[in-house]
Amino acid sequence: MTxxxxxxxxxxxxxxxxxxxxxxxxxxxxxxxxxAEITELKKNFARAKLVRVVEASPERVDAPCxxxxxxGGCQYQHMSYAEQLRIKQKQIADIFERVGKISxxxxxxxxxxxxxxxxxxxxxxxxxxxxxxxKLNIGFVRWDCGLVEDIVECKIAxxxxxxxxxxxxANPPPKGGIKVVLRxxxxxxxxxxxxxxxxxxxxxxxxxxxxxxxxxxxxxxxLIDLFCGVGxxxxxxxxxxxxxxxxxYDQMAIKAARRNAETRSITNGEFVxxxxxxxLPEILNRFSPEATTVLxxxxxxxxxxxxxxxxxxxxxxxxxxxxxxxxxxxxxxxILCADGAFELRRVVPLDMxxxxxxxxxxxxxxxxx
Numbered sequence: 001m002t003x004x005x006x007x008x009x010x011x012x013x014x015x016x017x018x019x020x021x022x023x024x025x026x027x028x029x030x031x032x033x034x035x036a037e038i039t040e041l042k043k044n045f046a047r048a049k050l051v052r053v054v055e056a057s058p059e060r061v062d063a064p065c066x067x068x069x070x071x072g073g074c075q076y077q078h079m080s081y082a083e084q085l086r087i088k089q090k091q092i093a094d095i096f097e098r099v100g101k102i103s104x105x106x107x108x109x110x111x112x113x114x115x116x117x118x119x120x121x122x123x124x125x126x127x128x129x130x131x132x133x134x135k136l137n138i139g140f141v142r143w144d145c146g147l148v149e150d151i152v153e154c155k156i157a158x159x160x161x162x163x164x165x166x167x168x169x170a171n172p173p174p175k176g177g178i179k180v181v182l183r184x185x186x187x188x189x190x191x192x193x194x195x196x197x198x199x200x201x202x203x204x205x206x207x208x209x210x211x212x213x214x215x216x217x218x219x220x221x222x223l224i225d226l227f228c229g230v231g232x233x234x235x236x237x238x239x240x241x242x243x244x245x246x247x248x249y250d251q252m253a254i255k256a257a258r259r260n261a262e263t264r265s266i267t268n269g270e271f272v273x274x275x276x277x278x279x280l281p282e283i284l285n286r287f288s289p290e291a292t293t294v295l296x297x298x299x300x301x302x303x304x305x306x307x308x309x310x311x312x313x314x315x316x317x318x319x320x321x322x323x324x325x326x327x328x329x330x331x332x333x334x335i336l337c338a339d340g341a342f343e344l345r346r347v348v349p350l351d352m353x354x355x356x357x358x359x360x361x362x363x364x365x366x367x368x369x
Contacts, residue, residue: 002054005032010091010327012075012357013047023048026143027069027078029057030087049144059083064117065155072143074156074355085110085351088359092326092349099327100334108348111210115202116354120157122183122199125165129176136172138165156355160184189230190259192252196229200352207360208236210348211295211320214364215240218318220293224283226276226307227297231257233322234269234295241293244269245286247279277304284314289367293318302328305335312341319365324358333363340368 003016005028014028016036022045025036033055036048050069053060063069063077076084093104113119128148130137139151152169153162164182173180181193184201191197198204211233215223221242225234228246230253238244238261246269248254257271272279284292294316296303302325311319312335319342323329336342342365352360 001036001038001048003034003036003048005030005034008087008091010095010357018046021046025050026075028053029059029079029083032057032060057083067139067149067151070142071140071149071151073140073154075143075357077155077355081112081116081354084354085112088349088351092347092359092361095326096330096333096347098330100330100332100337102330102333102337102344106344106347108346110359111203111206111348111350113200113203113351113354116351117155118158119200119202119354120154120161121186121201122181122197123154123157123161123165124179124181125151125168127173127176127178127180136176138169138172157182158184188263189232190256190263191230192250192256195250195253195256197232198352203350203352207322207350207352207362208233210350210362211322212237212240214318214320214346214362215293215295217364218293218366220317221291222287222293224280224287224292224294224316225297226280226294227299228257228271229253229297231260231269231271233297234271235261235264235266237295238266238269242268245283246271247276247283248273249275277306277310280307280310284310284316287316289314289316292316293320295320295322297322298332300325300328302332308332308335312336312338315341315367315369317367319363319367321363321365322360323363324352324360326359326361329361329363333365336365342366343368 005014007015013024013026016023025048027050035051038046038048040047059080068077089110093107096102097104128137137148137150139149142149223241223244225246228248234244234246251273254271254273345364347363350360
């Protein structure tokens, strides 16, 4: 079929139409005319693979990675970086408007990454036995099937991480079905093997500064850092508040957080182990709501409904919500702002994941009195 691409959906696929049927096609750009072959047909939509670009967008570029369109890691290497940023801003505004009933006007332009390639400090590769070729494939799962694409480097990973890929290939796992995590430790931070830390060191200062600006603008005396991991945000923001508390379910991460604070001589905070939904009521009662900011950096699935309801009831002066999943973030912000409990002042997206569909967002919410 010949299609005109009218949009890029969240997730990275282009949107075309055959009469009333929506067709999703990967690796295209808005405005392009393409030939595509239907691979999956449903009642209301179809999926297709790109066969040929008939009329290319001026924003189309040559992808530097030999595995692009095979490996499932990147969706946007065929676009100029400026176009990637524009698309991500529109996608976030669209999903906030649709899912959270939030005005798209609050979404700021996407903050670019100073290094659009060679930025990831952590990747996970897999091994899989390739029966037809009688060899072990080591790499990433393909976007179009469950097979592993054999790779020797990753263009979006830091060069030292790509070096680790080659080390794994030189000393391969004994069989297929094994996952191998490769990472560069953040300088000066203790991070247990399975604990979370941001994957992009290059834009990490920009992420911290965005959160700090929101916090200082409200002027809260106390910070409650939920889902705090190894204490990164609480420790980085310690100088902007009189006191802070970090809450995290991962006991190893909390122990590391305490040592990270001690290393930096941070003495105005504490770290508590436990589930957020269980511990938060007692912690909120320690501080006056009008002097408190709650920072939420939940996993991709978002916050528990009980946590959102408690925040609506207790109404701390400010919520700062950090997320790499705009859909669950939009859902949670919609709940928090329902009936005027909180006002969403601003959302700042940061491109922590160039060349991919993913994006980090920071939201500033203020309690309505």
